[in-house]
Amino acid sequence: MSDNRSKFLGIFPSLVQELRDILVGYGMPEEAIEWYAKSLNYNTPGGKLNRGLSVVDTYALLKGYKSVDDLSVEEYKKVAILGWCVELLQAYFLVADDMMDQSITRRGQPCWYKVEEVGDIAINDSFMLEGAIYCLLKNHFRSQPYYVDLLELFHDVTFQTELGQLLDLITAPEDSVDLSKFSLKKHSFIVIFKTAYYSFYLPVALAMFAAGITDAKDLKQASDVLIPLGEYFQIQDDFLDCFGKPEDIGKIGTDIQDNKCSWVINVALQKASAEQRQVLDQNYGRKNAESEQKCRAVFDALNIEKIFHDYEEETATKLREKIANVDESRGFKAEVLTLFLNKIYHRKK
Numbered sequence: 001m002s003d004n005r006s007k008f009l010g011i012f013p014s015l016v017q018e019l020r021d022i023l024v025g026y027g028m029p030e031e032a033i034e035w036y037a038k039s040l041n042y043n044t045p046g047g048k049l050n051r052g053l054s055v056v057d058t059y060a061l062l063k064g065y066k067s068v069d070d071l072s073v074e075e076y077k078k079v080a081i082l083g084w085c086v087e088l089l090q091a092y093f094l095v096a097d098d099m100m101d102q103s104i105t106r107r108g109q110p111c112w113y114k115v116e117e118v119g120d121i122a123i124n125d126s127f128m129l130e131g132a133i134y135c136l137l138k139n140h141f142r143s144q145p146y147y148v149d150l151l152e153l154f155h156d157v158t159f160q161t162e163l164g165q166l167l168d169l170i171t172a173p174e175d176s177v178d179l180s181k182f183s184l185k186k187h188s189f190i191v192i193f194k195t196a197y198y199s200f201y202l203p204v205a206l207a208m209f210a211a212g213i214t215d216a217k218d219l220k221q222a223s224d225v226l227i228p229l230g231e232y233f234q235i236q237d238d239f240l241d242c243f244g245k246p247e248d249i250g251k252i253g254t255d256i257q258d259n260k261c262s263w264v265i266n267v268a269l270q271k272a273s274a275e276q277r278q279v280l281d282q283n284y285g286r287k288n289a290e291s292e293q294k295c296r297a298v299f300d301a302l303n304i305e306k307i308f309h310d311y312e313e314e315t316a317t318k319l320r321e322k323i324a325n326v327d328e329s330r331g332f333k334a335e336v337l338t339l340f341l342n343k344i345y346h347r348k349k
Contacts, residue, residue: 196230
C-alpha cells in the first residue's frame with residue numbers, strides 16, 4: 001500500500017505544474033501563480049488519499065490486472081489523474097468546511113484559512129481547488145467518449161455533498177442546541193449526501209467509466225451497495241467517536257460537546273425515557289466534561305454499544321447478500337464491492 005501511495009503521490013507535482021501553466025497562459029502574475037501552487041500543495045496531498053487510491057485500485061481490478069504495477073505508464077497516469085480529481089474535490093470541501101466550523105487544525109497542521117496572510121482568501125482558494133478538477137478533466141479526457149459522464153458525475157456528486165452539508169449545518173449548529181431538530185431520518189440523509197456519494201460511489205464510478213463499464217445497470221449495482229456502505233462507514237465513525245479508544249482512533253472524540261447530529265445521539269433520543277431525554281436536552285452540546293459524562297451515562301444505560309454491534313452485523317449481512325447477487329455479465333465485478341466492505345467491517349479506527 002505504501003508503494004501504491006508513493007506512486008500515486010509521484011503524479012501530483014506534474015499536475016501542479018500543469019495548473020501553473022494554465023495560469024501562465026492567462027497572463028497571471030508570478031505571485032498569484034505561486035499562491036495557487038502553495039494552496040494546491042498545502043491542501044491536496046496531505047491526507048490518507050484513500051479516495052484517490054480507490055480509483056486506481058478499482059480500475060486495476062475491473063481490468064483484470066493482478067496489481068496496479070501491471071498498468072502501463074500512460075494508463076496509470078490516466079486513472080491517477082481521476083484519483084487526484086477526487087482528492088481535489090475533498091480539498092475543496094475541507095478548506096470551506098474548516099472555515100464554516102471555525103476549526104483550528106487539519107491533518108496535523110493549521111487549517112488553510114489560519115495560515116498567515118490567507119484568512120478569508122481561503123474562500124476563493126477553495127473555489128480554485130474545485131476549478132482545478134475541470135481543468136484537468138478537459139486536458140486529459142476531452143477526447144474520451146465518457147467525458148460528459150465524468151463532468152456530470154463530478155457536478156452531481158458535488159451538489160449532493162453540499163446538500164448534505166447544508167442539512168447538517170442547519171440541523172446541528174455548534175452554538176445552538178435543539179435536539180428536537182434531530183432524527184435518524186435526517187441523520188441518514190446527511191451522511192448519505194455528505195459522505196457516501198463522494199467517498200464511496202464517486203471513486204468506483206470514475207474507475208468504471210475509465211474501464212469502459214458505463215451501463216446504467218452496472219452503475220446502479222455499484223450505487224446500491226456503495227451508498228449504504230458509506231452510511232455504515234459514517235455510523236461506525238459516529239460510534240467510534242463516542243466509544244472508540246483514543247489510542248485506536250488517534251484522537252479524543254468531540255461529537256457530544258460539538259452538538260453533532262450523530263447516530264449515537266439519534267438512537268439515544270429514540271430509546272430514551274422522559275427523564276433520560278431531559279438529561280440529554282440539558283447536557284448535549286455543552287462545552288464541558290461534566291455534561292459530556294452525563295450524556296455518556298445515558299448512552300451506557302441505553303446499551304448503545306450493543307445496539308451498534310447488532311446494527312453492524314445486520315448491515316454487513318444485507319450488503320453481502322446484495323454483493324452475492326451482482327450480475328457480472330457486462331464486465332462489472334462484485335469483488336470491487338467485497339473489498340470495500342472488508343476494509344471497513346469491524347474496523348476500530
